[in-house]
Amino acid sequence: MAGAQPVARRFGAVLPLLKGVVVLAAVLLAVELLVIAFDIRPYVLPRPSAVLEAILRTPAAYRDAMVRTGLETLLGFGAGALFGIWIGIAFSRLRFLRETIFPIFIVSQTIPVIAFGALVVMWFGNTILAKAVIVFYLTFFPVTVNALLGMRAVDEKQVQLLRSFGASDREIMRKLRFPTALPHIFVALRIASALGLAGAVVGEWFGDTTGLGVLLLQGMYAENMVAIWASILCSAVLGVAFFAAIGLAEKRIVFWGGESA
């Protein structure tokens, strides 16, 4: 079976995405059958095929919305992840910082995003930056917490061993502490990606023209169930894509197998 190994590995890499798509398709099919079988009224739950049809009727509108919301999430998530990892490491090294700044972070996270969102839009206007800031706000915290946790999960005996070989603090960080923290960080990234997407959608409820949040709002206003579900479905696809991308990155980066392997 040695020859099958690389193929299996390559397949393993796209497996999360494939799995997501298959599961989504199966759920949609099940719902379709349920709606037909129990004769559920369309304004309670529309048939998934009607939802798909609505998307296909105006594909450009849904594509633009997904691109826009995806971009907002990506920008905010990228910044949040980098900042979270960086500050998490800083917290683990500097006790003073941890004791002064960390409580502020915790307080910041108790503010509901919907309240915070209004503020952000007043500060940054109706720009993509405003949405990215909201996404950032939702993503950096779980990453910070898990990065800190990961940094502390290091076995002190291993640190001492490396030190006995004459390794510097920097080398210990690069070769031991950071790699040990990585699986923890990836757990947080998965959580943060879903949170960030929600943040981007909510951020669009403050006077924007494109995005899944806007389509959702328009659907809700007219009580158009099909339109509401169409934007939910697009959000789900986007969420699965983000989740899968992180899984893929994790497989590559944490190749030795971390928590979730």
Place this chain on the structure above:
Amino acid sequence: MKRRSFLSTLGLAASTAMLAAPAVQAADLESVSLRLKWLPQAQFVGFYMAKAKGYYEDEGLDLAINPGGPNLLTENLVATGADTFGLSGGTDSVFAAIEKGLPITCIGISHQETPFVFVSKADGPVQEIADFKDASITTWFTGANYVLFGMLAANDIDRTDMNIQPQQVSVTPFVDGQVDVVTATRYNEYYTLMQRVGEENLKRFVPEDFGVSFPRDTLIVGNDFAAEHPELVQGFMRASVKGWLDAFADKEAAIDLIMKEAPTLERPHQEFMLDEVEKIMLAGAAAEQGLFTIDMDAVSSAHQILVDYDVLGGPIDLEAAFDSQFIDAIPSAERLPE
């Protein structure tokens, strides 16, 4: 504003220097914006029409149309100068803004009569206004509730022990029979109700029939801008009126325009919305005087309700808050469909 006029002077100088004739016109346009009260839909199509046909440009305006949203207050955005013009909530939100001291003025009223109605089922327990007493009622606690209170008071119904609940996004509780009376805008929720219950099974209670009126969808402008550029405000009104008349004259084109702006909307619903909005915009005083008429009688009646219910701390200066000069400068004949 100073910087803006400096920039336009600069632009003028630059274009004169270049002697490029087509560029001169573009440089002369004043950049302004109109903030709507909600996302693009047929309710606002006249403004999109005026923009598409270049009516604003003809008046020297480079107008950007900014959509609204659930958490945006148009009055605030216009007062801070973030937007030049606004189509705001209604007379009620203008009163509230003036009371807070925001430097805005209403220069036209779009919806001449109350755009929402109270709806019961034709075969249900609520057949006349007196039946409201024992009914379960939902309404929006953002202004519509005072219209309801006003209707009840005008008919000597004591509302203190009535069951009036805040209405959520959906009309489903009414459709399912958990609620006897629901509030619906004539152009949106009523359409949903017609789709689900059927128009013949619905009974409408129109505020105007009970002596209460609440004009809504008010056009506002910042006081500084109006003082500095009265001719541009005048031009904005002229172009907007023309856009709306065009939209009414060619509804097919108007709906095409809005569907291009927001392709996921349902076309039949938008067509219904435009028909209803046309009726509301040409009702009352506007039937004689034309679009965007400020009917001070209707305004003061709405004002009185809010004073009576202590929503306003006291009477506000209506003459200062509502300025008819811009709309009245356009002859009525030019503000009415042919």
